[in-house]
Amino acid sequence: MLRKEQNDFVTQTGPGTPMGNLFRSYWIPALMAEELPEADCPPVRVKLLSERLLAFRDSEGKLGLIDEFCAHRGVSLWFGRTEEGGIRCPYHGWKYDVSGQCVDVPSEPAENGFSQRIKLNSYPLIEKGGVLWTYMGDPARQPPLPEYEFASVPLSQSFISKRFQECNWLQAMEGGIDSAHVAWLHRADINEDPLVSGAPGNKYNTSDLQPVFEVAESPGGLYIGVRRNAEDDRYYWRVTPWVMPCFTGVPPRGDHPIHGHFWIPIDDHQCWAWSYDFHPQRDLTDRERQLMKDGNGIHVTYVPGTYIPASNKSNNYRIDREAQRSNRTMSGIWGVGFQDAALQESMGPICDRTKENLAGTDNGIIMARHRLMKAAKALAEKGVTPPGVDPAHHRVRQATFFLKRDESFAEKVMDTMPHELGAPLITV
Amino acid sequence: MLRKEQNDFVTQTGPGTPMGNLFRSYWIPALMAEELPEADCPPVRVKLLSERLLAFRDSEGKLGLIDEFCAHRGVSLWFGRTEEGGIRCPYHGWKYDVSGQCVDVPSEPAENGFSQRIKLNSYPLIEKGGVLWTYMGDPARQPPLPEYEFASVPLSQSFISKRFQECNWLQAMEGGIDSAHVAWLHRADINEDPLVSGAPGNKYNTSDLQPVFEVAESPGGLYIGVRRNAEDDRYYWRVTPWVMPCFTGVPPRGDHPIHGHFWIPIDDHQCWAWSYDFHPQRDLTDRERQLMKDGNGIHVTYVPGTYIPASNKSNNYRIDREAQRSNRTMSGIWGVGFQDAALQESMGPICDRTKENLAGTDNGIIMARHRLMKAAKALAEKGVTPPGVDPAHHRVRQATFFLKRDESFAEKVMDTMPHELGAPLITV
Amino acid sequence: MLRKEQNDFVTQTGPGTPMGNLFRSYWIPALMAEELPEADCPPVRVKLLSERLLAFRDSEGKLGLIDEFCAHRGVSLWFGRTEEGGIRCPYHGWKYDVSGQCVDVPSEPAENGFSQRIKLNSYPLIEKGGVLWTYMGDPARQPPLPEYEFASVPLSQSFISKRFQECNWLQAMEGGIDSAHVAWLHRADINEDPLVSGAPGNKYNTSDLQPVFEVAESPGGLYIGVRRNAEDDRYYWRVTPWVMPCFTGVPPRGDHPIHGHFWIPIDDHQCWAWSYDFHPQRDLTDRERQLMKDGNGIHVTYVPGTYIPASNKSNNYRIDREAQRSNRTMSGIWGVGFQDAALQESMGPICDRTKENLAGTDNGIIMARHRLMKAAKALAEKGVTPPGVDPAHHRVRQATFFLKRDESFAEKVMDTMPHELGAPLITV
16 A cells, blocks of 8 residues: 555656656666658657657668647647758758758758757667667767667567557556466466466466565665465475566567567557567567457457557446356456456556555555655665666576475575577576 | 525535535435446446446346545556456456455455455445435435335336436436426427327316416425316316425326436536326336337437437437428427427537526425525524434325416315325326 | 756646636637627527537627526536527526627516526627637726728628647647748648649749748747748748737738637647638639639648548548659648648647757747747746737738848838738739
8 A cells, every 4th residue: 555645756757757757767668669651751749758759760760759830839749841851840841860950941041050050969779679668858968779689689589569558557567577467367367368368377276366575675676575385295386586677578478479568658548568578599470470469368459540458448348248247257357468458447547556455465566656756865865876777787687497395485586587699598 | 586696506516515415315316227227237438416336236236336546556446347246457456345445455464354344335236126226425314115105016017217317417307307398399299199199188288378387395395386277167186296306207198108307417517307297007018118219208219338328418409400391390309209309409518597587386486596595595504304304205196187377286285295106197 | 958847838828827827818709790690599609718608699790709507507518508699408498699698587486686696607708700709808908890801892802711630729820820831731732732733933932942941930929931042042932920929920921811810728638720812902713712612722621511621630641642652742641731630739738848859941840939939938927918809910912022042131120011901912
């Protein structure tokens, strides 16, 4: 349970807020690379951390992320024309380059230097691993590029998607680091979905409904371990790495590609839920890739022409009460991604954490909130660089393994979770 | 005319408001019985008096009305699965019985008593007369069940419907206790609608357009009498009983089934307008029942799959200007229920009573407001049980009759209006 | 750039605001004459300057503009029936004449004078030139009728349209007095649109992209002159007359009909953008009229049954990125009216002028704001009648002409712009 002021603190990420400044310490995903496919393609409106921005590629293919609105009289540059090294406002022809610098005010003589004095706010935008990343903080503190494995493997080994979600980012992320809900909300899916079923370890998720959480601090965040009883005096462990502020990996299932999420605030009431799949040692197969496109695994299908999930609040997530009644699904909703979205959005735009009652299986959530708030305060009060900024913190890997009941989880994960790019899966 | 603070006082019914506490002194209709038809049927989201609740039937058919949101992390239990004596949250399997008591937290060992300490707020929900009633007040003050005649006769003798209305409950109720508007807004209908036309008394409604209101206090509310001139030195009297906080009966017309309304706040900007028809001495005929289903009389037709009237704000109530021009309807809107909804909603979400100009025919409204405010204050300041809580107050009946011009209305209604269940209609 | 409090001052026009009082000093367009075509036609809801009003014609064809809501209990008189010299509320039959005077309260005896004491707020509504005009200010200060030429010529010589716009009136008007954007936003249109193309002067708009603004005060507002280089040591001048508070004329192009706009606040977030075309000396041809109906020139096509532009915010103004890429249009939007609406609306409901960076070509805008604020203050503080109230101020005409480079613009416009009704075009 949080007090009202704590809940406000940890959920608000607009300019000037402590959590907003925390988010502005990191490279965060801004767009799918497919949204800006080529030089001079149409620009895209992007709202991130409550700021309205415009992303575009210039005629040389360079990426820009600048204020959405022209510095002149405030019209949206989304109507702008990308041309010869910049984007030109269609109102009076003011032109900006990818850094937001105004490079032409046609009505003013070039020699008076008017345009040089005009610059829109802008952020770097770089492509890595099929994602366009931005850093919205103080340029003097800009960290090296992210080194998450999903974004470091060749594109042939990965599949990345995003979906629009109508709620605050934190309750979405809290769902993602909560391995306990899998046995309930996704129970049918771990047996039926071709992208997660068939793994030898799956059976423990439903045979032991009293998982025990053990959470260890990692340099960049947490290792959230969940153990369930297995045969031969062993535990079956699933370990979710969480890297601040919002990156996670779902523990692997057999040799399936591994996957995970990150959640980026659009504003305080909306977020992007990103989902990645990759295999560290091989290309995805055509079948796997097609299944992902078709909304299997953690991915979804869309309202055509948008990144809005096809099952959404406006259609009651196409709830199927008959499937629920016959116990084919717990929630009556089809698809892991739709299920997560439905329940997370049902909490309201911002979950009221003053009313919650946390249990032992929420230890990962409790510790993640604690680390977020502590890091935001340390940044605000002493300028301390938060965990997860250093790319070394990104090189962690989700894992499933067995341990003897008397073996130490903490020791195991400190050895196991950091990984080299392309190392074998740690999986059962 | 009310002052701003009076208008706020009498229209706001959320938790902690004086009028909200008044409403919480009564059994009020929460759902149609048809909305929860059988054991383990899908649950229904219900917002009442600005509280978001969930209604469901468990596997034994028992009715529950509990907080909509799981006590754990706040997801909506509307996605829950009803199973074996309760509803189970699909997120982590927490299960609640109809009293809101948590009876299972699967991740916790049963012996640690965790689930026993978790209880959602809940209210009793009972079926009577085709309606599911709830009492949202202090359990120590819970009154006996309501004894309104429409809900006490066999179901074969009654027909009940509800419709969603986009305005505060009070302006809707004020329309309902206002017999004067019948001669204008519903003028065509009293001559043409098969469920109200043909009564000998109807002619006086349109022949005397200066009705005189006489209002008597009843134990539970008011008897609102309206007299119009009739032949032979007589008055034709129509008497609307109003029982606090919001129950009325439309004066009868010949041998037609009798009908009336009650209005239940959803929140301060929306309400449910309920409509009932019944005959105290006989079953409704198949034809009568079909006419009601088809939106005749005071009932309406719906947007399919909802309780939203088919004529509504979004389609300008399907106004028919040609029918209005040719004087077939005063308002251009077809149907008594649609007419009432259109005009009441047109006042805005909450009618601004600081601007009104009341006339003699508004005496019933003036006295009803007065009783409501007085009772809410007496409850707040001295804990006085308000009128209308005692079921004896419910046993009143709408009536139409003749009196000689020198006969006393007050004496007549005190004798006439209280009634025995199944007594003959008092009608002209 | 304006300070926050200046931006609020100049954009807010509700009752009691200084700019609202300024607007209430003038006759302003309220409806198209076609909206109230004949006696006893359906009434029309009209929101102007944040006031909700009802316009109607009585059975004699007289025009009324009164409060939308019945003085009795507040229902919308839009549901009223126009009959015998007034409009009758369908709720209880209260009837009002075009002055807002209540002339019948059927439930009250005529002799008690009840209805005489009831009067709705009302404003005069008069038809002139295809437009219904109102004056919403102090009756004691009501000025003579407007004498704008577009509304003074025979209807056969004019074509008038309006469109709904989702933004504050001021940013729309600022677009209209800004001749500089024509060469960019409307570049393709001045060469292709049959209602503006072909004029000898058009070439200067695109050959000289550094127009110089010279602005002269006129008795009623401004003469906003824009000069561009032409041959033979001459300037090509385009002069936009602006008459307070919101009337403009687009400088003429050859012998095409001349056109212009006025923008009327609905509330602070919405306005009506009016567009007129007329020729001072001849009837419009059938072809010209048809082209205007089809959305050419400054007119638009509509969502059927409304005055909402067919290209609008909900459909991203049907942006055509391929046409933009191939440079057929700067903005990707087709049609001058749609282009203006798109960009003006993209600034948000109220443009944030604290962030703007004005250039030399914004001199007309700067001076217009200055005159508006100065006049609103003089009215508020000293009761000074603002410029543009005197109909003599309306008799100005847009113009295009050549001057030798050393000839005085100010002298020329003082001679040229005032005009007699039906005088020849001043055009190149």
